[in-house]
Amino acid sequence: MDEESSRDTVLAGVRRANAGRQAEGAGPFAWPAPPLSVTALVDLFVARAEGAQASASVVSGFAEARQRVAGILAKAAVSQTVVSDDAWCSPWDVSQLSRENRSRPENDSRPEDHSRTGFDDGPRNHSGSDFGDVIASAKQSDGSVTMIAKASGVGITSAAYGIADTGTIVVCSGEAGGRAESLLPPVHVALLKATDLVPGLPDLFAALNRDRRFGQSSAVTFITGPSRTADIELTLTIGVHGPRQLFIVLVKDIP
Amino acid sequence: MSIDVTSRPALDDDRLRGLLRAVTTRLMEKRSAAIAGVPEWERLRDQARAIKREALAHLDRLLIEFERRVTENGGTVHWAADAGEACRVVERIAAANQVRRVVKSKSMMSEEIGLNTFLEQAGLKVVETDFGEYIIQVAGERPSHIIAPAIHKSRADVGRLFTEKFGTPYTDEPGQLAAYARGVLRDEFCNARMGISGANFAVAATGTIVIVENEGNARMCTTLPPVHVALMGIEKVVPAIEDLAVFLTLLPRNATGQAMTSYVSFITGPRRKGDRSGPEQLHVVLIDNGRTRMLGDPVLRDVLACIRCGACQNTCPVYRSIGGHSYGGVYAGPIGSLLGPGLEPRTSPPDLPFVSTLCGACADVCPVKIDIPGALLYLRQRAMAGRTAKRLPHRRAWEIGLRAWAFAMAGPRRYSVASRALRLLLRAFARDGRVPRLPAPLDGWTQVRDFPMPARETFRQVIGRGSNGRRE
Numbered sequence: 001m002d003e004e005s006s007r008d009t010v011l012a013g014v015r016r017a018n019a020g021r022q023a024e025g026a027g028p029f030a031w032p033a034p035p036l037s038v039t040a041l042v043d044l045f046v047a048r049a050e051g052a053q054a055s056a057s058v059v060s061g062f063a064e065a066r067q068r069v070a071g072i073l074a075k076a077a078v079s080q081t082v083v084s085d086d087a088w089c090s091p092w093d094v095s096q097l098s099r100e101n102r103s104r105p106e107n108d109s110r111p112e113d114h115s116r117t118g119f120d121d122g123p124r125n126h127s128g129s130d131f132g133d134v135i136a137s138a139k140q141s142d143g144s145v146t147m148i149a150k151a152s153g154v155g156i157t158s159a160a161y162g163i164a165d166t167g168t169i170v171v172c173s174g175e176a177g178g179r180a181e182s183l184l185p186p187v188h189v190a191l192l193k194a195t196d197l198v199p200g201l202p203d204l205f206a207a208l209n210r211d212r213r214f215g216q217s218s219a220v221t222f223i224t225g226p227s228r229t230a231d232i233e234l235t236l237t238i239g240v241h242g243p244r245q246l247f248i249v250l251v252k253d254i255p
Numbered sequence: 256m257s258i259d260v261t262s263r264p265a266l267d268d269d270r271l272r273g274l275l276r277a278v279t280t281r282l283m284e285k286r287s288a289a290i291a292g293v294p295e296w297e298r299l300r301d302q303a304r305a306i307k308r309e310a311l312a313h314l315d316r317l318l319i320e321f322e323r324r325v326t327e328n329g330g331t332v333h334w335a336a337d338a339g340e341a342c343r344v345v346e347r348i349a350a351a352n353q354v355r356r357v358v359k360s361k362s363m364m365s366e367e368i369g370l371n372t373f374l375e376q377a378g379l380k381v382v383e384t385d386f387g388e389y390i391i392q393v394a395g396e397r398p399s400h401i402i403a404p405a406i407h408k409s410r411a412d413v414g415r416l417f418t419e420k421f422g423t424p425y426t427d428e429p430g431q432l433a434a435y436a437r438g439v440l441r442d443e444f445c446n447a448r449m450g451i452s453g454a455n456f457a458v459a460a461t462g463t464i465v466i467v468e469n470e471g472n473a474r475m476c477t478t479l480p481p482v483h484v485a486l487m488g489i490e491k492v493v494p495a496i497e498d499l500a501v502f503l504t505l506l507p508r509n510a511t512g513q514a515m516t517s518y519v520s521f522i523t524g525p526r527r528k529g530d531r532s533g534p535e536q537l538h539v540v541l542i543d544n545g546r547t548r549m550l551g552d553p554v555l556r557d558v559l560a561c562i563r564c565g566a567c568q569n570t571c572p573v574y575r576s577i578g579g580h581s582y583g584g585v586y587a588g589p590i591g592s593l594l595g596p597g598l599e600p601r602t603s604p605p606d607l608p609f610v611s612t613l614c615g616a617c618a619d620v621c622p623v624k625i626d627i628p629g630a631l632l633y634l635r636q637r638a639m640a641g642r643t644a645k646r647l648p649h650r651r652a653w654e655i656g657l658r659a660w661a662f663a664m665a666g667p668r669r670y671s672v673a674s675r676a677l678r679l680l681l682r683a684f685a686r687d688g689r690v691p692r693l694p695a696p697l698d699g700w701t702q703v704r705d706f707p708m709p710a711r712e713t714f715r716q717v718i719g720r721g722s723n724g725r726r727e
Binding site for chain 1: 309334384433434461471477478479514515518524527
């Protein structure tokens with residue numbers, strides 16, 4: 001049978017089955033009032049993200065965010081890092097990372113008071129202060145990004161939104177981060193502005209609609225903690241297929 | 256085959272029952288903890304049910320709108336009236352793109368239509384990439400739970416399986432076994448020309464399909480191969496993206512006790528111009544396979560609201576005792592006893608609706624408030640009245656028993672005499688206060704457990720003595 005007639009068959013079946021039935025309307029849902037202050041959202045987001053085994057740190061301003069990323073890269077000590085377009089470009093400008101790090105002395109002071117994470121920068125065991133290659137997806141030809149991401153130890157993307165209630169980051173393909181960079185490397189570093197936090201799912205879908213994300217992005221992905229499975233006796237195993245570690249750098253005090 | 260027969264191996268397997276009990280208990284505990292943090296939980300269940308009912312009532316309109324949006328976003332929609340058509344659609348897409356290797360993420364729909372067998376017979380290599388499904392595929396078995404397909408396998412089972420099939424050194428450490436699968440499947444993801452996924456939800460207004468997962472394998476399957484094929488039942492479509500705030504609050508908490516799964520992918524069309532990753536083609540296959548028939552049934556149409564969370568399996572005393580394979584179909588547990596007769600009335604075991612204590616635990620946990628016990632009763636009535644009735648095991652005994660019961664319950668004296676007679680009868684077969692074996696046609700009950708002796712005094716005798724109660 002050809003597909004056109006299958007379409008007709010199925011739709012006719014649906015109409016026959018529904019004939020004479022009144023449709024009840026669902027109506028809007030009254031969600032409980034969410035917390036509104038940015039500070040409250042930041043605290044909630046960090047607590048929930050870490051509850052989902054992500055590492056979330058709160059920093060002040062873009063320069064500090066880059067420092068934080070440098071700390072994560074130094075600790076990860078991988079030979080290659082891939083950066084999605086949006087994180088590479090301003091205002092994040094991760095492209096400066098290698099340069100900043102090279103010019104920085106070992107054991108410089110970092111703003112530890114802002115660090116909210118269980119991730120310990122620890123003593124630098126990484127000889128030298130190079131991160132290996134930091135590669136921008138934007139500068140690659142179509143099709144090669146997947147292979148680069150597969151060969152990279154760290155993937156850096158921005159996140160378009162964060163959901164405080166669940167500690168979730170939302171990565172949108174296209175403009176705000178690629179699909180492969182947040183998926184293939186074993187470590188994912190996500191950059192998120194505190195002003196892009198929303199309290200919960202209803203607020204997030206309102207924002208996604210407002211920003212017309214589903215028209216623009218072929219993939220909008222919610223990411224909550226690292227990849228996991230519990231398929232054997234419900235024993236939690238972190239890092240099957242997707243990243244083993246998720247670092248979220250949450251930036252406050254953006255002018 | 257009847258459940259009497261198919262459940263025998265599980266009932267004789269203490270190890271399996273212990274495993275099922277441990278895992279399902281843990282899942283239910285996690286669920287309880289997760290929903291405790293959502294004060295609007297009950298209202299959300301009502302809302303989810305209302306959204307699904309509304310969507311089902313307007314299903315033709317929503318499907319057409321969904322089709323239009325998918326197409327506008329550069330995807331292709333295919334329609335399939337039954338399993339065979341659905342399989343052929345996928346095969347045609349594969350052939351048109353010279354696909355030899357396929358990676359698959361978890362999809363109950365693909366189980367329903369028997370896709371793997373079909374594609375393998377067509378000469379394709381199909382690899383399951385969800386860890387649990389991978390274990391099941393390597394073992395050559397079928398999933399026994401909606402969200403935990405390998406729930407019936409212990410760590411030692413999986414360890415032995417991997418050693419036997421891959422020649423790897425034995426380990427029963429889940430992390431090491433998962434790491435081995437990760438390594439094998441990484442290459443499959445990158446070499447496959449086609450990725451097949453299911454869909455948890457589809458949104459008519461945006462043409463988006465939504466996939467809920469924890470491992471990242473569904474993201475791989477829908478990102479890396481140049482062709483992505485998504486299989487979905489026609490009942491999966493909801494009107495608007497906002498509706499997912501309700502379903503995504505319910506589904507992860509009810510299924511695994513997580514506030515949110517690691518990944519939820521909202522896929523709207525293939526990769527856009529300028530994107531550097533993502534598939535070049537997106538094909539969505541809308542599959543009926545018995546759903547319009549269920550939609551036309553006044554009771555079973557509600558079952559189409561199911562979002563496949565698996566909670567009714569975890570809480571069901573019968574599922575927990577006999578496991579998923581005993582049900583003999585694609586879907587097990589309480590929901591399987593409805594979906595089986597609904598979707599596959601000809602091949603579904605005739606006694607499936609009878610495999611329930613009607614305790615109602617399933618209805619209590621159902622996130623879309625399907626009246627599962629009510630629907631099971633409805634199917635029982637249909638089974639006793641219908642042409643399949645003669646295929647029911649012990650049907651004659653049932654009829655005699657029920658008639659006798661109806662007679663005895665019709666008056667207080669009859670009831671009193673009958674209960675005393677029953678007690679005398681049971682005493683004749685008792686050993687040490689229990690009845691290890693009843694005569695035919697009641698012997699089915701004692702095949703797998705003892706029947707307890709009734710109390711020395713009946714309830715009416717205790718009440719009648721008046722020591723502790725009032726007599727009016």
